Amino acid sequence: MILGSVSLSHRARVNLALLALLAGAFLTGWLAFSYATAPARWALVAHASAGVGILLLLPWKSMIARRGLRRPRPARWASIALGVLVLVSIAGGLLHSSGALVAWGAYTAMELHVGAAIAAVPFAAWHVLARPVRVRPSDLSRRLFLRTGAGLALASVSYAGGELALRASSLPGAGRRFTGSYEVGSFDPDAMPVSSWMFDAVPALDAAAWALGYEALARFDDRVTAMLDCTGGFCSNQEWAGVRVDRLLAGRLAGAQSISVVSATGYARRFPVEEASRLLLALRMGGRPLSAEHGFPARLVAPDRRGFWWVKWVVAVRPEPVPYWWQPPFPLQ
Numbered sequence: 001m002i003l004g005s006v007s008l009s010h011r012a013r014v015n016l017a018l019l020a021l022l023a024g025a026f027l028t029g030w031l032a033f034s035y036a037t038a039p040a041r042w043a044l045v046a047h048a049s050a051g052v053g054i055l056l057l058l059p060w061k062s063m064i065a066r067r068g069l070r071r072p073r074p075a076r077w078a079s080i081a082l083g084v085l086v087l088v089s090i091a092g093g094l095l096h097s098s099g100a101l102v103a104w105g106a107y108t109a110m111e112l113h114v115g116a117a118i119a120a121v122p123f124a125a126w127h128v129l130a131r132p133v134r135v136r137p138s139d140l141s142r143r144l145f146l147r148t149g150a151g152l153a154l155a156s157v158s159y160a161g162g163e164l165a166l167r168a169s170s171l172p173g174a175g176r177r178f179t180g181s182y183e184v185g186s187f188d189p190d191a192m193p194v195s196s197w198m199f200d201a202v203p204a205l206d207a208a209a210w211a212l213g214y215e216a217l218a219r220f221d222d223r224v225t226a227m228l229d230c231t232g233g234f235c236s237n238q239e240w241a242g243v244r245v246d247r248l249l250a251g252r253l254a255g256a257q258s259i260s261v262v263s264a265t266g267y268a269r270r271f272p273v274e275e276a277s278r279l280l281l282a283l284r285m286g287g288r289p290l291s292a293e294h295g296f297p298a299r300l301v302a303p304d305r306r307g308f309w310w311v312k313w314v315v316a317v318r319p320e321p322v323p324y325w326w327q328p329p330f331p332l333q
């Protein structure tokens with residue numbers, strides 16, 4: 001009953017809790033980016049709670065870190081870099097969510113937030129692998145279970161309190177959408193922000209030479225009002241007009257499982273064939289032809305899907321026999 005029953009050390013518990021919260025925050029962040037519907041809201045509640053949980057553990061982790069730093073370990077700088085990246089990421093998340101500083105010139109708080117989190121991954125992996133925490137079955141006690149639950153509850157309640165205070169405040173973050181995005185330029189095409197997933201430059205396409213036939217498609221007037229919600233942190237509602245994809249591909253969908261929508265830049269996304277009647281190949285926004293930046297001659301409008309599905313400068317819309325999930329979850333270019 002002396003050494004044998006000594007449970008997981010206090011330090012190991014703090015470190016393991018941090019590991020779970022870091023992994024949880026990373027996964028729920030990407031989960032939130034995958035949706036423009038309810039799952040994004042729940043992913044972000046879990047996400048923000050995990051972020052708050054990390055902050056709550058900070059006093060204990062800084063004691064562990066100070067003690068560790070006194071030992072002459074190799075590559076201590078990498079642990080410090082991890083700390084800086086995680087704190088920068090959390091600061092970026094809070095700047096975005098509160099609205100205190102959403103954009104700084106061409107850079108956004110959300111880019112800083114996600115960029116720092118991605119940069120932290122190799123440091124976190126190295127940090128954990130080089131310092132194994134041993135867990136024995138006897139460590140997984142009822143007490144640990146209750147403590148974990150209490151910790152998670154405290155983090156969620158702290159997050160909820162912060163969010164209620166924010167919603168009641170006059171900070172810009174009070175009015176953001178459930179995806180965390182700020183609504184900008186709705187029904188005012190000139191004021192709608194321009195964005196790209198990574199580095200796509202705006203191509204200058206000639207309507208007369210366009211593969212899909214501009215004159216013919218401009219005669220269609222299928223309309224939809226839909227919100228583009230960019231993972232970069234803005235959203236904008238517009239009235240779009242063009243041709244519904246099920247009408248564009250009438251008679252060509254038999255045997256197809258997916259519809260591939262390809263841009264002049266090579267950027268492409270694949271959709272389930274059942275969604276054809278909800279997709280619009282838009283040539284106009286707010287009654288006027290699209291600007292080059294927003295996708296002239298035509299861009300896809302994919303209601304209830306995040307902005308990265310709304311392919312711009314479309315040059316091909318192809319029925320294909322492969323399932324829609326046969327693609328990376330996020331574009332790679």
Ligand code: HEM
Binds near residue numbers: 066
């Ligand atoms: C927010 C993330 C984290 C930060 C910023 C961080 C930072 C640090 C720092 C600065 C040290 C002292 C220097 C060193 O040993 O290199 C340290 C030590 C340590 N960390 Fe972390 N850490 C984090 C997460 C984790 C996780 C997830 C684990 C394991 C699951 C972990 C396990 C350890 C261990 C075992 C030590 C050694 C303690 C000692 O030698 O007394 N850390 N950490």
Ligand code: HEM
Binds near residue numbers: 033044162179
């Ligand atoms: C180290 C990993 C991460 C940590 C610790 C973290 C933490 C946070 C924190 C503390 C916030 C502010 C929450 C609030 O007060 O509402 C936040 C917001 C946010 N994070 Fe992360 N995050 C991480 C990684 C990511 C990643 C990888 C993504 C996306 C791929 C992401 C997407 C978001 C989004 C969209 C918000 C805005 C939520 C809102 O405004 O309601 N995060 N994050």
Ligand SMILES: Nc1nc2c(c(=O)[nH]1)N[C@H]1C(S)=C(S)[C@@H](COP(=O)(O)O)O[C@H]1N2
Binds near residue numbers: 195230231263311
């Ligand atoms: N060809 C192409 N289409 C694209 C992108 C891109 O990088 N290349 N970015 C997508 C992303 S991430 C968003 S949010 C929207 C932005 O559309 P907007 O510039 O009209 O606001 O376009 C989408 N379509």
Ligand SMILES: [Mo]
Binds near residue numbers: 195197229231232307
């Ligand atoms: Mo985007």
